[in-house]
Amino acid sequence: MHATRVACEKLCRRELGGGMAGRLRQPTGSYGGRPAAERRAERRRRFLDAGLELFGAGPGYRATKVAELSKAAGLSTRQFYEEFHTLEDLLAELHLQINDRAEQTVLACLPGVEDLPLHDRTTALFRAYATDITADPRRVRIAFVEIIGVSPRMDQQRLVRRKRWIDFLCAEAARAAERGEMADRDYRVAATAFIGGINGLLHDWTVGWVDATLEQIIDELVLMLLGAMHPPRS
Template structure:
């Protein structure tokens, strides 16, 4: 038995092609499918995009596509989840590093930091706007349930941060309603702003809306 074969040590050594082992090749194919799916869903649209088109753009076989995803909807859900996870991580970091203290000014500062972080993450690749806010809507009952559950997670994150900063306990539906409103504001700004390079005005508007909403909204009756 030759040294370094991996036999007998509990490890499995995969074949290497062109200097890449199986896990590396799989990760590369996944990245290509993600890039192709994002591009096609954001330009052609989900309903008009086929698995064959994704595979052709990605230069990946259909067999390898189905090793990664059950179907086209699974790829859409994957891209949507990636976008949401990136946004949530950015907002969580911004809130953790935000202004300390409690009271209206602390709440406003925290809201501003969170909104700016979220918008900055989304605009890092504007194709996300269409894929995560337009193409994903109404695809299937299962994906709609997933979207609503994701919205509830966002609402819980914002509510906890606001109350930690001294905002009074507000009815949960207020936060649940604000989350899609952020995306609507973002889409409207993107479609109409003369200078898309600076979303400062959008951040200011959303900060004002949410901060004022927290003051005027009905208290939590629970």
Template sequence: MTDVRPYRGVQARDRVAERRRRLLDAGLELLGGTDGPPDLTVRAVCAHAGITARYFYESFTDKDALVAAVFDRVVADIAATTQAAVAAAPPEEQNRAGIANLVDAVAADARVGRLLFNPRLTNAVLARKRFEAGGLFALLSGEHAASAYALPDDDWTKSAAHFIVGGVAQTISAWVSGDVALSQSQLVSHLTRMLDLLAARERDRH
């Protein structure tokens, strides 16, 4: 049983949280630190985090649970900052604000870009989490479109949101892997222009 007594003035729950954070950081580094297949074993994660293996299992049942948690933390951070950026922008700049925040996050930390978009990372858990995240971002995009462009919250708007999210994800994936040679600002402008055009056509259809 894990020791629950305070140690050097630090409560047990805080020590557990700190060890979990270090394991998540190590997981992100091992998953996204290189373009090649990650050396993702419990032993490797613990060595990178500087934590003995017995502490791994106080936070995660296995390495797949760690991968899912790493992905969820990254997506939650991006979703929160993107929603905040969109909310702070005037309506005509909201598409650009959302795209710029996403691209900035990927550009600021190459590990994030690889984790979310690198097609060479073929971990089965990552594939499932990427699919789930696509649904989340499609939902957020649909809600934004319905609000910003006064579009009905119907299946047409939902299908357009899925189309947009898929297209954005594929374009950023190509950019991350080097298949699209645009600067960061060019990528943001290009994606924004396409989104604005699609939104305008969808609005005119209604």
């Protein structure tokens, strides 16, 4: 009996891999005809879906516990720690997913507006971004409210993603300047101010400090972008 118990304890230690959060040994092989990688991907998706709901429509990131999120996902806390070290890791992944989705939407729109005049091209690109980012109120809340002030790490992630959008606007401005549609100058300050305006306005609108419809918000942001990126008419 003693030998059996010792063998079991050694087996358990091997299965746990001696690690804690996010370092538990992952299952291999197949179960119920489904590969382990496929089942793990589904678990991760369920945790992310639960985070989108609880952070974006429920109590919010700061008021959510791992046990509550795991319950909402229909999974265990042990399974959570097989996928993420902390809730902040899950929030970070959601934030990146939201930005990636909006970026892909804008890039997909780009070929179809190449031949439009500058005003129409700028409006179409921004409306593609705004339509995607605001399509789900949960994504708006996570991207512009819940992410604020979480940690230095998350602040840095926000700044990195903001720089990608600034670089995109500057690249589009440079292309317009090559076509003779805009003055050939450095638009980085203007682009930074516009991105800051988006973040501030959508934050205040989401928390109820701005009384306006979503369409009014988008219209105002389009006017801001046109004013920031286009030379004034004489």
